[in-house]
Amino acid sequence: MEKGRRLLFWAGILFVFAVTSIVSIEAQGLEAQAKAVSEARVDAVTIDTLAKFEKLELPVVTFYHDQHTEALAKQGKDCASCHEKDADGKLSIKFKSLVDEDPDTIKTIYHNQCIGCHKDMVSAGQKSGPLDGQCRSCHTKNPAASEWQPISLDKSLHFRHVRGTGGDEKCQTCHHTYDEAAKELVADKGKEQNCRNCHMEQDRVVNEELTVRSYAMASHEKCVTCHMEYTAKKKASGPAKCAGCHSAASQAEMKVVENPERLMRGQPDHTLLVTVKDGKPQANMGPVPFDHKGHEEYVKDCRSCHVGEGSMDGKFFELAGDMHLKTNMQGCVGCHKAKQEEKPVCAGCHSQMRETKAPSKDSCAKCHVESAKELYVDGMIPEKEIEEAVAAELVSSRDKTVMTITDADIPEEIVIGALSDQYEPSKFPHRKIVKKLIADMQGDNMAGYFHGQDTLMCSGCHHNSPASKTPPKCASCHNKPFDPAKPDVPGLKAAYHGQCMGCHTAMQLEKPSNTTCSDAEGCHVKKK
Template structure:
């Protein structure tokens, strides 16, 4: 009988333990978020030495979570030097060590637990922090210090330069480094982007862009907030969360930033006054001022330095400083947004352009496009200052835009060739064409490359010559539709052509008034 009771008690204890077991391991990490959620504040803590097969994975540390738990008390983790926090954990300049992190982090967790507060993992709970591929849970987004943010800082009365007597504050952020004295200094008119010196990864004694920007930007924000002065963010998500970035104030009307740059420039791979072969391409008249207005920062084009393009990219492309990329490649590479053509191609994805460009991508053999840019003859550049020649050419180019007389455009077009279940479609042709004209006229680039409104007809009437009386769609698209068995080239039938082009164009150009599923909007149903 005693054996039976003993067995029953043991069995009962096992049931209780099995119920409580899932929660026992959680009591030491009360309220700590350990799943693989997407966060913008994840920092990978990894020692400088490489991982061996016996070492634990790097730690994915949620910075903002700890900042909140510590009520914003940075001193709990960061030491001070020169009246500012050093953004290293519990040290100023020493290398990180496993013992340092284990001792300090776990001690803090134990202290929080004793105070009955939210706390993190304790000793022997290694896998709570060391989780493989934890970086996949990051939603961190790089923040772009665009010209709007630059203007906000540049125009601030609170941010002072190195010399408080000088009105502008450029020297507060921009500097050069003296290798001999190991000091920074400022030269007016030689300001450049931070990333020209501070690369993604630390190089020799030059800090990475991440370290340099946090040391400068976050410290500055913290200093101002400590003085009750409105300042920028001090948390990870405020800078690196995509939704938060979209809420950052945007200044639209920004004065031109002067940095000794030209208004117009003649771009060429050859030099005047030299015995250059006559079969080189004509030089390009480049509107530098106009591009400044549309670019968000100088480094959109000047990605490594503010020097001229051909200082790094020669005509032969044989220089290491230019990555062995020739001037021609630097300007024409279609799959690079750093090149002229690549950037223009990317802009055709905007809603104002995508309605036509989604089905008619730029062709490499389009010689008319070449002539649009390459217009400066060598003789012109030899007889006059290149910048003046470029200015004249650009002024002349802006006068080439040819308008079409509105009465030449059919007002309404009735499409009845397929009417069966539905009535014929009455298409407001002129209204639609005028809407496209207005979108083109908003863009200097579009007006330059589409300088004849008649050519815009080819957006819909594709694969036909430029004319105000293009052939009907049925000239190329049959009612029957594609049939590869009879040698057809696979072009869609008339119904597919209409619906494919119209509906896709509406989607690309974000036309909300006509839904793809609203058939009766275009053609009433027969009753």
């Protein structure tokens, strides 16, 4: 009996020791993980390969790629330590395999290779990552905050790649199409398209066979591999680490080519934008003459407007959503509105204007030309040359001169005294401000075309009255004091301050600032 108790005692001690060891090991792993994720990172890669086969038992693994690349480099190892080469000698983006076979195989590869590498490093007396039993060190719900930034091949970066790979005749270096008959990728000279025309967010799988890689997978395989090859040949190249492309700091340091050569892919200098339904243009409203070449100068790349659906040699290239939607930054109205808010001289008025007001027919006619819809009657499609010629003529005929108002029609000074109590009436330098706004708009094509009416700019302040040289006073709508029966109409004092201070803020005026009330530069002088 005594011997049995002693055995039970030592068994308990061993059990406690084992549990303590496991907890200690796990705690050390968690401590290392916590240290690793203490700062926001750019190189976090989510390993969720098993998710497409089965429901995950543990959280996905967040793998810090640059951290591992740097650790391997110190040992004289490179990407081939983790990535295998295919039949063409290209590194696979997948870990220690070329294809994802089945869940058990994938799990075995990750566990054996990752933990095995960590064990080897520990045996060699080096610091390393989690070992057996430290599952939660990798499968954590709290990965590092991400500072990863998307990157696009804008006009400047694209031009640098064209020049670096041999010029416009070497487009096949990056661009290709799939030949169904030959079952291989081939060059399609002159018809190169955006990568996203084929490569979408997810892999395309047909009959359990991968037919088109995802955009992320395709771009990393192509770009990183090419960068590495150029570096090996001691040629100027791009980065091979995550942070080199996807950190804000690296992007800010990238060389920008001013005014790169125009990328010609069959796009017109001018065209007519028309609604298309079931593949046929609709003539229920006049098309919009569009200066395509002029707009190319203002955008970063084609995807600033186009969603990437369609072909370069097709009649219609799909745009992104509603062109009139103010929240659609790839549409006309949304983009124009954003430009208005970026430019202080525009923002002063446009930030104050009501967003819910429906556009007038005159406003529609500034873009839509009724006479041009005859080209599309009964679903007809005009020849490309005719369409471009008509669009060019209509664009060139636009008057882009900012209309001015004669000094005699602009009161030199407006005295605002309806609320004067503690302060003297405010003296508003009306003519000076109006003429300054008009002068600042001169030379701006968009401002010139859309401000073709001399009194239109008056609407910036006199927002609920017809455009006129003699608009009604503010007090005709805004009561003194605030009228609870009109909750959407501020009182006179709030209206004045909201309009004036809001304009000063939007125009980023320093003198007077929107909080300068009664000093020498302010609007109010205290009564004596």
